[in-house]
Amino acid sequence: MKFFIKLCIVGIYSIPFAYLSLQKDYEADSKINYILMSLIIVILSCFCGLIRADLQLILGNIISFSISYFCNSLAMLDKKRADFFSPINSVEQLVIITVISLVIQLFFYRIASKFAEGYINNTERYNVKKEKRA
Structure with a gap:
């Protein structure tokens, strides 16, 4: 099941978000x-941080x-x-969008992974206290 979830994450990430945003900006002048x-x-980076899906x-x-680069080149x-x-041309804009999105993803990934780590540590402490009582 975990393999399927990670495969779905890669599938969703494989959508060329940057290209689609550029294309919609060109077609309808919509941001x-x-x-x-x-x-x-x-959302995806938070989810990856919670389940530790680095790869x-x-x-x-x-x-x-x-x-995105291939579609943009065409x-x-x-x-x-x-x-x-x-x-700036669309290739440069594509690179800028990708770099900015990577920074945002790393930030939220770190927050979510720290939250998951704290949750796991609290759960382990709770289980140890429960075992001591028994």
Whole structure:
């Protein structure tokens, strides 16, 4: 079951969030997908921190960036799209979004892993006290 959960985490992380946000920004001039992307990665990173899924967090981010970069490279063939993202182009913006999301993910991952560690320590103390009474 734990393997399936970790596989689902990698699958969800493999969605090219950065590319989809850039694409929606280009199509509808809407920044709402950046907020949606941030919320999803915060939730995923907290969940990874709670279940200690380090490898899945790293692997998912690598896959997501790779897919985003590939899709963005294909979309750059459109000259209008290339001119839309100026003064920096969409590739630079994609890298910036990825770096910012990594920083956010690491922050929330650390908080969630400390919370999980504290919860486990409290549970162990409770079990030891219970055993001493018996």
